[in-house]
Amino acid sequence: MNSLDDFAARKLAALDRGALRRTLVETARGALYVERNGRRLLSFSCNDYLNLSQHPEIKAAAVAATERYGVGSGASRLVTGNHPLYAALEARLARLKGTEAACVFGSGFLANTGIIPALIGPDDLVVLDELAHACLWAGARLSRAAALAFRHNDVGHAEELLRAHRARHPRALIATDGVFSMDGDLAPLIALGALARRYDAWLLADDAHGIGIIGGGRGSTFAGATPADVPLQMGTLSKAIGAYGGYLCASQPVVALMHNRARTLIYSTGLPPATVAAAIAALDLIARDPAYAARPLAKARAFARRAGLPEPQSPIVPIILGTAQAALAASRRLEDAGFLAVAIRPPTVPEGTARLRLAFTAAHPDDAIERLADLVRERVPA
Numbered sequence: 001m002n003s004l005d006d007f008a009a010r011k012l013a014a015l016d017r018g019a020l021r022r023t024l025v026e027t028a029r030g031a032l033y034v035e036r037n038g039r040r041l042l043s044f045s046c047n048d049y050l051n052l053s054q055h056p057e058i059k060a061a062a063v064a065a066t067e068r069y070g071v072g073s074g075a076s077r078l079v080t081g082n083h084p085l086y087a088a089l090e091a092r093l094a095r096l097k098g099t100e101a102a103c104v105f106g107s108g109f110l111a112n113t114g115i116i117p118a119l120i121g122p123d124d125l126v127v128l129d130e131l132a133h134a135c136l137w138a139g140a141r142l143s144r145a146a147a148l149a150f151r152h153n154d155v156g157h158a159e160e161l162l163r164a165h166r167a168r169h170p171r172a173l174i175a176t177d178g179v180f181s182m183d184g185d186l187a188p189l190i191a192l193g194a195l196a197r198r199y200d201a202w203l204l205a206d207d208a209h210g211i212g213i214i215g216g217g218r219g220s221t222f223a224g225a226t227p228a229d230v231p232l233q234m235g236t237l238s239k240a241i242g243a244y245g246g247y248l249c250a251s252q253p254v255v256a257l258m259h260n261r262a263r264t265l266i267y268s269t270g271l272p273p274a275t276v277a278a279a280i281a282a283l284d285l286i287a288r289d290p291a292y293a294a295r296p297l298a299k300a301r302a303f304a305r306r307a308g309l310p311e312p313q314s315p316i317v318p319i320i321l322g323t324a325q326a327a328l329a330a331s332r333r334l335e336d337a338g339f340l341a342v343a344i345r346p347p348t349v350p351e352g353t354a355r356l357r358l359a360f361t362a363a364h365p366d367d368a369i370e371r372l373a374d375l376v377r378e379r380v381p382a
């Protein structure tokens with residue numbers, strides 16, 4: 001074996017030993033059910049919280065955009081890829097989030113890895129929640145700023161770090177998920193916003209799992225009685241919005257700076273017109289029926305009550321099992337009963353906290369939720 005293949009094979013063998021090796025499983029998705037390994041399973045592992053990826057009106061919008069503008073966008077947005085649908089999408093996003101402007105990126109991952117290095121550099125400081133999504137950490141590392149982790153949702157610890165380090169850096173950023181992707185809890189954005197103001201730091205909240213479902217569909221910044229002060233509201237169009245792409249909602253100058261400095265925007269091709277049209281149609285649907293946005297959380301709460309689990313704050317319900325083997329075994333037991341709940345293992349979650357991560361959607365049938373809850377209460381872990 002040559003050294004490259006030998007390297008890969010040894011890495012994979014180590015993953016196998018820890019039950020941490022991942023494989024791609026072919027999955028044909030419908031609105032609720034998936035076909036996988038020759039079986040039809042009711043999925044609790046899709047982030048399509050409003051089931052919009054399969055909505056006829058949204059599919060029709062995507063088809064119409066392809067007919068009108070073609071399949072690909074042909075170039076970076078800064079060159080010729082800025083097709084007319086972008087302006088309509090960005091106007092809707094800015095309106096939803098209450099900001100002056102918005103900037104759409106190729107994905108949520110590309111957004112965070114573009115936004116952070118456009119704002120801070122090697123002399124600066126970034127303070128992140130220890131459970132912040134991998135792409136916030138990737139953006140922080142790309143910026144080469146000093147990156148410090150505060151304990152999960154611990155505003156006091158974030159303040160300690162700022163008190164000790166802020167004065168040595170010209171600029172500082174606080175970065176957190178708004179809804180934590182693997183735990184489903186919400187960040188204390190009101191307290192973090194106030195902290196950021198006290199230390200002249202800029203707050204970036206990643207609302208990938210909040211837009212469309214939390215705060216009447218406006219996202220986690222709007223989860224409380226009054227909106228949090230979050231000047232950098234980032235998120236993705238790939239989950240509740242049912243399409244693809246990332247965004248930043250912010251002031252006019254910040255968005256104009258992204259057009260000039262965010263390398264993942266400048267040096268990457270614009271989104272396909274169909275994807276942008278789908279996101280516009282989804283946002284229109286959400287705006288027309290804000291009550292629909294509340295359904296995934298209501299379903300998650302009904303499940304948790306019956307399963308004897310703590311009340312969730314979002315449609316994400318973790319069932320922490322500890323070892324990777326335990327999480328895989330629990331996932332198999334649910335699969336035998338017709339449910340898809342993919343095991344989430346390190347390094348996606350911290351060592352010793354492998355879990356099932358259940359994601360509830362607006363259309364999950366109540367009787368299936370009850371069956372799943374009974375199974376979880378009685379048989380997970382077995």
Ligand SMILES: Cc1ncc(COP(=O)(O)O)c(C=O)c1O
Nearest residue numbers: 107108109133181206208236238
């Ligand atoms: C919290 C969070 N941020 C960002 C992303 C990345 O978004 P995208 O899938 O659009 O790249 C994800 C998941 O994919 C996420 O869970």
